[in-house]
Amino acid sequence: xxxxxxxxxxxxxxxxxxxxxxxxxxxxxxxxxxxxxxxxxxxxxxxxxxxxxxxxxxxxxxxxxxxxxxxxxxxxxxxxxxxxxxxxxxxxxxxxxxxxxxxxxxxxxxxxxxxxxxxxxxxxxxxxxxxxxxxxxxxxxxxxxxxxxxxxxxxxxxxxxxxxxxxxxxxxxxxxxxxxxxxxxxxxxxxxxxxxxxxxxxxxxxxxxxxxxxxxxxxxxxxxxxxxxxxxxxxxxxxxxxxxxxxxxxxxxxxxxxxxxxxxxxxxxxxxxxxxxxxxxxxxxxxxxxxxxxxxxxxxxxxxxxxxxxxxxxxxxxxxxxxxxxxxxxxxxxxxxxxxxxxxxxxxxxxxxxxxxxxxxxxxxxxxxxxxxxxxxxxxxxxxxxxxxxxxxxxxxxxxxxxxxxxxxxxxxxxxxxxxxxxxxxxxxxxxxxxxxxxxxxxxxxxxxxxxxxxxxxxxxxxxxxxxxxxxxxxxxxxxxxxxxxxxxxxxxxxxxxxxxxxxxxxxxxxxxxxxxxxxxxxxxxxxxxxxxxxxxxxxxxxxxxxxxxxxxxxxxxxxxxxxxxxxxxxxxxxxxxxxxxxxxxxxxxxx
Amino acid sequence: xxxxxxxxxxxxxxxxxxxxxxxxxxxxxxxxxxxxxxxxxxxxxxxxxxxxxxxxxxxxxxxxxxxxxxxxxxxxxxxxxx
Numbered sequence: 283x284x285x286x287x288x289x290x291x292x293x294x295x296x297x298x299x300x301x302x303x304x305x306x307x308x309x310x311x312x313x314x315x316x317x318x319x320x321x322x323x324x325x326x327x328x329x330x331x332x333x334x335x336x337x338x339x340x341x342x343x344x345x346x347x348x349x350x351x352x353x354x355x356x357x358x359x360x361x362x363x364x365x366x367x368x369x370x371x372x373x374x375x376x377x378x379x380x381x382x383x384x385x386x387x388x389x390x391x392x393x394x395x396x397x398x399x400x401x402x403x404x405x406x407x408x409x410x411x412x413x414x415x416x417x418x419x420x421x422x423x424x425x426x427x428x429x430x431x432x433x434x435x436x437x438x439x440x441x442x443x444x445x446x447x448x449x450x451x452x453x454x455x456x457x458x459x460x461x462x463x464x465x466x467x468x469x470x471x472x473x474x475x476x477x478x479x480x481x482x483x484x485x486x487x488x489x490x491x492x493x494x495x496x497x498x499x500x501x502x503x504x505x506x507x508x509x510x511x512x513x514x515x516x517x518x519x520x521x522x523x524x525x526x527x528x529x530x531x532x533x534x535x536x537x538x539x540x541x542x543x544x545x546x547x548x549x550x551x552x553x554x555x556x557x558x559x560x561x562x563x564x565x566x567x568x569x570x571x572x573x574x575x576x577x578x579x580x581x582x583x584x585x586x587x588x589x590x591x592x593x594x595x596x597x598x599x600x601x602x603x604x605x606x607x608x609x610x611x612x613x614x615x616x617x618x619x620x621x622x623x624x625x626x627x628x629x630x631x632x633x634x635x636x637x638x639x640x641x642x643x644x645x646x647x648x649x650x651x652x653x654x655x656x657x658x659x660x661x662x663x664x665x666x667x668x669x670x671x672x673x674x675x676x677x678x679x680x681x682x683x684x685x686x687x688x689x690x691x692x693x694x695x696x697x698x699x700x701x702x703x704x705x706x707x708x709x710x711x712x713x714x715x716x717x718x719x720x721x722x723x724x725x726x727x728x729x730x731x732x733x734x735x736x737x738x739x740x741x742x743x744x745x746x747x748x749x750x751x752x753x754x755x756x757x758x759x760x761x762x763x764x765x766x767x768x769x770x771x772x773x774x775x776x777x778x779x780x781x782x783x784x785x786x787x788x789x790x791x792x793x794x795x796x797x798x799x800x801x802x803x804x805x806x807x808x809x810x811x812x813x814x815x816x817x818x819x820x821x822x823x824x825x826x827x828x829x830x831x832x833x834x835x836x837x838x839x840x841x842x843x844x845x846x847x848x849x850x851x852x853x854x855x856x857x858x859x860x861x862x863x864x865x866x867x868x869x870x871x872x873x874x
Numbered sequence: 875x876x877x878x879x880x881x882x883x884x885x886x887x888x889x890x891x892x893x894x895x896x897x898x899x900x901x902x903x904x905x906x907x908x909x910x911x912x913x914x915x916x917x918x919x920x921x922x923x924x925x926x927x928x929x930x931x932x933x934x935x936x937x938x939x940x941x942x943x944x945x946x947x948x949x950x951x952x953x954x955x956x
């Protein structure tokens with residue numbers, strides 16, 4: 283089963299089908315690995331992320347569309363939010379369709395003269411005028427192309443809002459997906475590309491060699507049993523919504539711009555509250571888990587608002603972090619963020635920043651904690667780039683810098699941090715600070731596994747490194763993130779299943795090799811960032827996390843964090859400035 | 875006397891959220907945890923973080939950290955999700 287790379291030059295209109303060199307596939311496999319390799323190789327250092335010189339890349343993995351829970355795709359580029367390598371992942375059905383059409387990836391170069399869309403039908407691709415799609419929401423675009431799987435930006439991407447998303451499958455019976463982090467939608471908008479449409483030709487499994495089909499069918503059955511037994515019980519309602527109760531229990535929910543970590547009111551936006559307004563469950567391609575939770579606000583100022591998929595992060599950042607406990611308002615914010623096409627984590631972080639600055643009289647703009655109508659107004663001002671909204675559309679970090687209010691901006695490398703206070707579970711603080719795409723929880727979700735690591739500096743540093751490497755490996759295949767983090771069994775089983783899937787397709791990879799690939803990728807993305815000027819000075823926690831929490835007094839002292847960073851760099855084989863040493867690069871076979 | 879707070883699922887071994895304990899001179903964190911949870915200490919997989927006076931014990935000597943009278947020890951549960 284050979285899959286190809288589709289290269290599209292939007293400036294010239296030239297479209298090319300390329301082979302991916304065998305040695306590159308062998309070293310980087312797919313997904314994140316290929317995205318890292320092509321970004322490092324092809325994106326010139328120091329370019330403006332919103333210029334035609336940036337490249338926007340879509341990739342899937344060798345298991346995509348073949349096995350259950352491998353339906354995701356990644357979009358990568360130099361991020362306009364952070365200036366780092368950035369990779370953002372989405373579930374749904376788009377990725378599987380791209381894989382079934384015979385593609386492993388798409389590289390989009392240059393900039394189209396007019397708003398355009400890329401239409402892929404099997405192994406044919408065309409660029410078409412999309413002027414009629416200008417200003418349309420992601421829902422409106424999706425609904426226009428029911429015969430295709432659609433990945434699209436909303437108005438925010440067209441307006442180059444730096445935390446714009448690319449959304450897919452938004453109006454279908456099945457689960458939608460969002461590449462939410464790092465501003466991939468802004469890069470797409472900067473290229474005058476509104477949407478990518480894909481349709482595979484032939485039957486669902488036609489792309490598989492006939493001799494592999496019986497083994498594939500058998501392993502799918504085994505996979506479904508595993509998911510039902512060890513993953514479904516850990517998912518609760520879905521959408522990671524059980525995390526609200528769990529973070530409240532652990533006192534690590536973000537409350538009032540991360541000043542506190544607990545508020546009794548959380549119950550109003552907890553999993554049980556969402557159960558009351560759930561209207562359905564949706565699933566990704568070939569997945570029995572059905573984690574996509576559709577909701578409809580039942581009361582309050584936004585009664586009747588429907589949202590096809592809600593997640594813990596949206597709730598935590600736009601709920602407790604803004605002291606917003608009207609569940610319907612949270613649904614409304616989620617809906618509008620999707621319509622316009624912006625990242626709900628970024629928006630929640632920015633809103634809480636504005637609320638704190640407003641409370642302290644540090645800006646003219648008035649926005650009180652818990653003011654739902656005000657949250658909606660702020661969102662619309664950002665998308666229309668009006669007044670303060672225009673500055674905020676540039677992202678939290680540059681806006682805070684310009685306002686002289688950096689002390690209240692909770693981000694790492696320009697990426698707003700997700701919904702977990704890490705002043706207690708400090709492995710997670712290290713994970714935020716060293717995530718290759720900026721403040722992120724998914725590169726290493728340490729709090730599920732910190733329990734099994736020794737409560738020592740070395741233990742925390744090793745756990746963070748090992749999970750970063752494991753996830754980088756799993757994301758070459760782009761398995762579902764939910765599974766290792768939510769399984770009721772041993773997370774290692776998912777990695778073993780992934781290797782078995784590769785072997786069934788004839789790819790001779792074993793577990794140590796897969797994990798070594800992950801380490802190679804994590805060092806290559808670090809090299810990308812080092813080349814862009816990132817170093818130890820950027821592996822920082824936001825000031826807020828080094829201050830005493832108002833409720834518990836927890837803090838991470840800067841000198842403690844430096845020791846943790848030293849331990850981590852040592853384990854990684856990086857120098858004290860956080861640069862991979864020559865010996866490390868050589869050991870991993872990276873030509874830098 | 876030390877105070878021990880165990881949050882969420884981490885309270886299971888002690889059966890309650892807050893305890894006050896007399897400790898022996900020279901006691902270390904691991905000794906206190908054994909007083910809380912029995913001779914084997916906290917069961918594996920029950921704590922994502924242990925803080926002493928608001929500072930993660932990993933920044934001191936981990937389970938071997940000496941505990942003094944008046945210290946507050948907080949035990950955080952694991953957090954699934956992500």
